[in-house]
Amino acid sequence: MPLQAVESRRLYRQIADQIAELIDKGEYRAGSRLPPERDLAKQLGVSRPSVREALIALEVGGYVEVRVGSGVYVTGKRPVPAAAALPEDSGPFELIRARWMIEGECAALAAKNATKAQVKAIEEALDAMVRDKGDNPMPLDNDRLFHLRIAEASGNSALALVVQTLWDQRLGPLFLRLEHHFDTPGLWELAIREHREVVQAIIKKNPTAARTAMRRHMDQAAKRFSASWSQSRRRGDERGAGTRTG
Amino acid sequence: MPLQAVESRRLYRQIADQIAELIDKGEYRAGSRLPPERDLAKQLGVSRPSVREALIALEVGGYVEVRVGSGVYVTGKRPVPAAAALPEDSGPFELIRARWMIEGECAALAAKNATKAQVKAIEEALDAMVRDKGDNPMPLDNDRLFHLRIAEASGNSALALVVQTLWDQRLGPLFLRLEHHFDTPGLWELAIREHREVVQAIIKKNPTAARTAMRRHMDQAAKRFSASWSQSRRRGDERGAGTRTG
DNA sequence: TCTGGTAAAGTGGTCAGGCCAATTCCGTCG
DNA sequence: CGACGGAATTGGCCTGACCACTTTACCAGA
Numbered sequence: 001m002p003l004q005a006v007e008s009r010r011l012y013r014q015i016a017d018q019i020a021e022l023i024d025k026g027e028y029r030a031g032s033r034l035p036p037e038r039d040l041a042k043q044l045g046v047s048r049p050s051v052r053e054a055l056i057a058l059e060v061g062g063y064v065e066v067r068v069g070s071g072v073y074v075t076g077k078r079p080v081p082a083a084a085a086l087p088e089d090s091g092p093f094e095l096i097r098a099r100w101m102i103e104g105e106c107a108a109l110a111a112k113n114a115t116k117a118q119v120k121a122i123e124e125a126l127d128a129m130v131r132d133k134g135d136n137p138m139p140l141d142n143d144r145l146f147h148l149r150i151a152e153a154s155g156n157s158a159l160a161l162v163v164q165t166l167w168d169q170r171l172g173p174l175f176l177r178l179e180h181h182f183d184t185p186g187l188w189e190l191a192i193r194e195h196r197e198v199v200q201a202i203i204k205k206n207p208t209a210a211r212t213a214m215r216r217h218m219d220q221a222a223k224r225f226s227a228s229w230s231q232s233r234r235r236g237d238e239r240g241a242g243t244r245t246g
Numbered sequence: 247m248p249l250q251a252v253e254s255r256r257l258y259r260q261i262a263d264q265i266a267e268l269i270d271k272g273e274y275r276a277g278s279r280l281p282p283e284r285d286l287a288k289q290l291g292v293s294r295p296s297v298r299e300a301l302i303a304l305e306v307g308g309y310v311e312v313r314v315g316s317g318v319y320v321t322g323k324r325p326v327p328a329a330a331a332l333p334e335d336s337g338p339f340e341l342i343r344a345r346w347m348i349e350g351e352c353a354a355l356a357a358k359n360a361t362k363a364q365v366k367a368i369e370e371a372l373d374a375m376v377r378d379k380g381d382n383p384m385p386l387d388n389d390r391l392f393h394l395r396i397a398e399a400s401g402n403s404a405l406a407l408v409v410q411t412l413w414d415q416r417l418g419p420l421f422l423r424l425e426h427h428f429d430t431p432g433l434w435e436l437a438i439r440e441h442r443e444v445v446q447a448i449i450k451k452n453p454t455a456a457r458t459a460m461r462r463h464m465d466q467a468a469k470r471f472s473a474s475w476s477q478s479r480r481r482g483d484e485r486g487a488g489t490r491t492g
Numbered sequence: 493t494c495t496g497g498t499a500a501a502g503t504g505g506t507c508a509g510g511c512c513a514a515t516t517c518c519g520t521c522g
Numbered sequence: 523c524g525a526c527g528g529a530a531t532t533g534g535c536c537t538g539a540c541c542a543c544t545t546t547a548c549c550a551g552a
Contacts, residue, residue: 098408
């Protein structure tokens with residue numbers, strides 16, 4: 001009975017993690033076959049449907065390949081542990097704080113290193129944001145694009161990757177509930193103005209100003225978020241560790 | 247009978263595609279609830295387990311969110327950029343440079359915020375590294391663990407996520423070739439010494455020293471990497487943008 | 493009337509057992 | 523020795539059931 005009742009995560013996830021761990025540990029090597037579903041079920045003390053669900057999760061995750069009538073095989077190609085995610089209990093402010101730090105440096109580096117083409121790409125993203133600020137989901141996409149292009153202009157693709165990863169966290173279930181609070185037209189207007197300041201600092205090749213402008217943008221974003229946050233979550237007790245400014 | 251026998255793909259994939267299509271077509275909007283599993287099963291002419299498998303596939307794909315006792319909800323967020331990866335042409339130095347910046351701050355924050363338990367966890371990782379420095383794949387795992395725990399001790403889970411993401415990039419094809427160059431026992435000894443300095447600064451709650459120690463560790467890592475890099479790649483032309491110091 | 497709690501309905505989570513279809517394995521026959 | 527064919531293995535899918543959690547509706551009490 002390796003599985004606890006208290007475990008709140010759904011069973012198929014526990015099983016999938018367990019199997020994935022065995023694979024990582026080298027228990028089952030790439031190309032080798034996993035035990036039959038029935039055996040796994042018995043071995044783990046769960047039912048076959050649960051094992052099947054776990055295997056499907058692993059399959060869409062690319063960990064294993066299922067061949068009918070033959071068995072389940074380990075693919076071995078672990079294409080970068082499919083996008084780690086933020087823990088459930090972490091508030092959005094930690095995320096914004098991380099972006100404050102990282103994107104501030106990105107802006108500074110971009111001011112130093114950006115090519116003309118990259119500057120143009122950044123301006124285009126900003127223009128698109130201005131143009132689509134009425135439409136519902138669009139400004140957010142363009143907002144993302146703007147920040148991504150600045151990160152790319154830093155000349156460090158690892159930083160660009162990080163910015164992308166952090167931005168993608170907004171797709172998590174936690175943030176979905178909040179995003180529609182942002183649709184107030186006035187708020188987009190403010191965000192655009194802050195963006196413009198960042199762009200101007202980059203054009204002037206002034207790293208310090210670019211960093212300051214980006215950090216200010218993040219501070220304002222935190223404030224805007226804060227309003228809808230406390231509004232939609234009354235039992236709030238965010239620890240805010242690492243959230244405080246510096 | 248909407249489903250054909252000739253269809254060779256597995257049933258849960260067909261169902262998942264069908265539901266995803268309905269979502270894309272706007273049949274079910276973001277945030278709205280899907281019909282109950284039982285209804286979907288009847289409506290599509292399949293059994294509930296098959297519907298469940300499809301929903302799990304959609305869930306790990308990020309299309310929907312399942313809330314027990316309540317229902318299945320559309321997240322509305324499509325692509326799930328599933329683990330962005332570093333571009334092929336980016337050298338390892340960009341990655342190290344990004345870590346220089348981010349993990350330096352993590353160390354500083356950890357020196358400020360770490361709990362006793364977190365400090366202990368960091369020390370344990372270091373001890374494990376000392377203990378396993380002979381074994382082949384182990385020190386790298388413990389190295390990863392060490393850096394991860396410092397990031398966690400920063401109190402900002404978004405930063406921890408970033409560190410994890412960057413570290414996972416080492417699994418990419420580019421880096422696998424190089425890692426075995428690190429197996430020289432003397433190099434691990436140096437790395438451990440650098441780690442120890444970071445730990446001591448954290449224990450002393452000295453953020454500045456912690457940041458400096460971590461950055462020095464990264465600089466040294468870059469140097470070590472540099473040796474095996476130029477050695478295994480003669481046609482070198484790394485642009486090194488963003489790699490230069492600061 | 494309003495408020496509070498409790499019962500009931502709704503919904504996902506999991507299990508058991510079964511049958512079918514594809515694949516694989518192995519012994520037999522040519 | 524090789525080709526054939528049947529049995530065993532294994533995944534695919536189904537029926538039906540029971541449980542736990544959430545949401546809703548209703549009724550008693552203030």
